[in-house]
Amino acid sequence: MPLLSPDSDKSMPEPNRSSRCSWFLSPFLQIGISVVLAAAAQLFLKLGTTQETSASLFNLAALSSPWVWLGILSMLLSLVSWLYALRSVPLLIAFNLAAATHVIVPIASLIFLGEQIPPVRWLGILIVTLGVFVIARPLSRVEERL
Numbered sequence: 001m002p003l004l005s006p007d008s009d010k011s012m013p014e015p016n017r018s019s020r021c022s023w024f025l026s027p028f029l030q031i032g033i034s035v036v037l038a039a040a041a042q043l044f045l046k047l048g049t050t051q052e053t054s055a056s057l058f059n060l061a062a063l064s065s066p067w068v069w070l071g072i073l074s075m076l077l078s079l080v081s082w083l084y085a086l087r088s089v090p091l092l093i094a095f096n097l098a099a100a101t102h103v104i105v106p107i108a109s110l111i112f113l114g115e116q117i118p119p120v121r122w123l124g125i126l127i128v129t130l131g132v133f134v135i136a137r138p139l140s141r142v143e144e145r146l
Contacts, residue, residue, distance in 0.1 A: 030085035031097050037078035039104035043112060044071030096135040102128050 023029070048067030049059060062068050085094055103125050109115040117125070 025084070027085040027088040028097075030081045031089065031094055034078045034081040034085060035098055035100045035104065037074045037081065038098075038101050039108060041071045041074035041078060042101075042105050043108055044068070044074060046109075046113065047071075093135060097132060099128055100132050103132070 044067045048065035048069075048071060049062045051062075051065055051067065082094075082098075106115075106117055106121065106125060110117050
């Protein structure tokens with residue numbers, strides 16, 4: 001068994017850069033990132049528009065709020081993530097998984113904005129959640145083909 005010199009770095013294989021990033025580029029993870037960023041964008045936009053007290057026609061004064069700009073940035077990043085995911089995932093599946101936004105936004109509004117959720121809306125959130133799980137359940141077979 002040959003000894004390696006102290007300055008030789010061949011004892012440890014160099015990790016492949018693409019394998020380190022491949023988990024992040026998973027289309028289903030990108031859909032999840034897109035959904036979370038889209039939900040965050042809605043919260044940021046709400047924060048930005050409620051801080052502005054101007055009563056202009058289109059509330060253009062809200063564009064001076066950093067919250068609004070953070071919301072716009074979140075939407076753009078969500079779009080990039082969504083476009084990447086659509087390259088590999090059928091739209092029928094991706095769009096239905098994106099319905100999770102309809103669950104995340106109300107719950108985040110309750111937690112971060114103090115908005116109340118009536119019982120009927122909780123029922124709707126439950127139904128949407130069940131629908132997302134019904135769609136997501138067979139995804140293991142789809143993911144094997146990707």
